[in-house]
Structure formats: structure tokens, C-alpha cells
Amino acid sequence: MNEHLNFDCFLGKRIHLGVCGSIAAYKSLDLLRMYRKAGIEVSVTLTDGAQEFIRGLSFEALGAFKVWERMFPTMDDTFGHLEPGQAADAMVVVPATASVLARMAHGLADDMLSCQALAFSGRKLVAPAMNPAMWDAPATRDNCRVLAERGVEFVGPDCGDVACGDHGKGRMAPLESIYAAGLRAVAPKDMAGRHVLITLGPTREKWDAVRFWSNPSSGLMGACIAMAAWLRGAKVTVVSGPVNWWFPDDVSVIKVGSAQEMFDACMSVWPECSTGCFTAAVADFKPIPHGAGKFKKDGNVSLKVEFDTNPDILKTVGSMKRDDQQLIGFAAETSNIQESAQGKLERKNLDLIIANPINLPGAGFESSTNSVYVLDRAGRSEEWPNLPKTEIAWRIWDHLLLN
Numbered sequence: 001m002n003e004h005l006n007f008d009c010f011l012g013k014r015i016h017l018g019v020c021g022s023i024a025a026y027k028s029l030d031l032l033r034m035y036r037k038a039g040i041e042v043s044v045t046l047t048d049g050a051q052e053f054i055r056g057l058s059f060e061a062l063g064a065f066k067v068w069e070r071m072f073p074t075m076d077d078t079f080g081h082l083e084p085g086q087a088a089d090a091m092v093v094v095p096a097t098a099s100v101l102a103r104m105a106h107g108l109a110d111d112m113l114s115c116q117a118l119a120f121s122g123r124k125l126v127a128p129a130m131n132p133a134m135w136d137a138p139a140t141r142d143n144c145r146v147l148a149e150r151g152v153e154f155v156g157p158d159c160g161d162v163a164c165g166d167h168g169k170g171r172m173a174p175l176e177s178i179y180a181a182g183l184r185a186v187a188p189k190d191m192a193g194r195h196v197l198i199t200l201g202p203t204r205e206k207w208d209a210v211r212f213w214s215n216p217s218s219g220l221m222g223a224c225i226a227m228a229a230w231l232r233g234a235k236v237t238v239v240s241g242p243v244n245w246w247f248p249d250d251v252s253v254i255k256v257g258s259a260q261e262m263f264d265a266c267m268s269v270w271p272e273c274s275t276g277c278f279t280a281a282v283a284d285f286k287p288i289p290h291g292a293g294k295f296k297k298d299g300n301v302s303l304k305v306e307f308d309t310n311p312d313i314l315k316t317v318g319s320m321k322r323d324d325q326q327l328i329g330f331a332a333e334t335s336n337i338q339e340s341a342q343g344k345l346e347r348k349n350l351d352l353i354i355a356n357p358i359n360l361p362g363a364g365f366e367s368s369t370n371s372v373y374v375l376d377r378a379g380r381s382e383e384w385p386n387l388p389k390t391e392i393a394w395r396i397w398d399h400l401l402l403n
């Protein structure tokens, strides 16, 4: 269910993974796999504590191109303590124990990982995992404050049950949070300063107490677009129909049901945004409700339902668009794609429209790939072949930023 995180456009980037002695150490193997899938090179250092839980061989087997375990390995690796600082784009310490946080805060350099951390001037992320009493200890609090002041990014810890049976803050953050933060650390920051509004998913128009009118949109395309913007440094607000995509904590998610609720949410957020991308499959019509209760068969053999129109959210937002705002719309089509896209671009006052056939295999609703026709305000058009939706999302932002 995390298809919206499957970006694979990080070729040439490298993350150095520091693994410490905590029961959560085994989870770093999954993290390595996830980064490798994104095209990222991964090197690893295991502390002595980590080696009590897990072996370097496991990381090598899963594709780490270099694993350090000891401070003084061999004659031909004399400068291993400096190498990640010279060659990796980010350092991710997971799980980060109280001990390694203390070493990093105080500049100790008496084991390989602390040495590498000290010599690493790039972006550093730590995902702490420890007993809540250790996390709350004044020494740890001071160390974390010092590290945060120096620009080290903390992912978690979360509240919950920890391995020893205690409950409190100290549980390692979910892997997707650590994974996404690592990707963001190595992604370009070309969307920094933008506030992006994204609508996604279907809307549900209630008819009676148990029935509604809707469509099969999964919201995947919008979720990929939101993640791509977040990775590239934008502030992101998502207005989401009834689907459940995971987003990082600092993405603001407004959950809505009906088109009217989506309209109201967009109206309140749009004035403070610089960029909008409207992917939601909004129901153009809503059934006139039967009433508050449940419709009963009561011997009826047929049923007539009357419909009313819903507001066109994108068209309304387009009519309010200022010169400093940019707007992207989608067009779900079954025929005449290019003409329909042109018409919608003009009618809704868009800067860019992404039209996709919803009746082809591998495109549209509930598919992890899409084929699209892209048309911008200046009349430039492109056709993108069948691609993963994450790739399409990345290209949409490239296109908007370059033109």
C-alpha cells in the first residue's frame, strides 16, 4: 500500500547507513533494500553493539557495496573513517542509540561510526530507538538538543510499547518515515518555498444512510505527486477523498467525503498556496438524498434516483488564480484526448493539463502506471509512454519548473 513511495530516480546518489546496537537493528536491512530499489547506493557501518544483533554479511547480501565493522580494518582501507564524508550524500543512523547520540553530540571518535559521523559534513539523519527512561534522561535530552541545533534531523522516536515491555516515547519511527526522510535528504530542493495544494481520490455523495455515489479512483497519482513535491522541498497540503495514503507528519492532510467538502477545504487553503495540482476524481453529480434513514425495498422492483450538480472545484480555483500562482489539472478521458485537454486547459484557466485515457490497460483508475498527454498554456505538448505513476509525478514537476 506504499506504492506512492516507489521512486526510482535517485541513480548516482549514495546514503551511508549507520547501524547501532538495538533490537530494532534488523529493520535497517529492510531500509537498505528500500534505498537500493530507489537506485541509491548504500554503504553501512555497524557498531560493536549492532554486531551483537546482526551481521555485516546480511547487508552485503542485500546489496550494500561496502560494510565497515571495525575501526582498524586492513592496510588497504586506511581512510575508511573519512570515506563516507567524502563520497556519500547523506548519513542515516538507524536505530540511533543513546550512546551513539552522545558520541555524536560530544564529538567522540573512538569507534568507526562516531569517527565517520564526525568527519561527515553533509546531511545527517538519526532515527532514535531506546527505552523511554533513557530517552527522557536529562543527558539524552541535552545531547539531542545540541545535535538538532547543529542541523541533525530527527525522525521519531514514536510513543508506544518498547521491547522491554515499557510504554512511552522511544519506539523507532516507522520505516516509511525514515525511508522518506532519507530520500528527501538526497533529492533536489528545487520546490523549496512553494506551498502546493493537491486534491486526490474519489468523492462520495451520500444518497441514504448506507449508500453513496462514487468512482474507483485510488488516489495513487495524487499521492505520488504530493510525495514528489515533498521530497523536492515543497510545503504540501493534501485534500483527500476517502482513501488512506501514508504521508510524512509535516504534510497537512485534510480528509473529506463529498465534493462540497472538498470544495470548501480547497477554498480555505488555496489563497495561501503557490501551486495547485488537482487529481481528484470529483463526482460531477450528487444524488438528491432519499433522506436521513435507510431506503427499504418494501416491495419496490425499480428505483429512480435524481441528481443535482456539484461545484467544479478546479474551475472555481482557476477563476481565482493570481499571477503568482500556478495550476495543474487532470483530464480523465475515454476519447478525443487532445481536444478535451485543450478545452479543459482553457475553461479552467490552467498552466498545465495532464490528460490520461482511463479505458486503456495500464492507465487510469487503480493502475500503478499511466500513459499521459501533457499540454501547457504556451501550447507545448508531449506524450509520455506508459510509466510508473511515481515517474509521471516527478516529470510533472520537472515540466512545471522548466517551463
Ligand code: CTP
Pocket (backbone or CB within 6 Å): 199, 259, 278, 279, 280, 281, 282, 283, 284, 310, 311, 312, 313, 314, 315, 328, 329, 330, 331, 332, 333, 344
Ligand atoms: N474537477 C474538479 N471538480 C469537479 C470536476 C473535476 O475539481 N467537479 C477537476 C479534476 O480534479 C480534474 C479536472 O477537473 O483535475 C478535470 O476533471 P474531469 O473529470 O476529467 O473533467 P470534467 O471537468 O468533470 O469534465 P467531463 O467529466 O465532462 O469530462
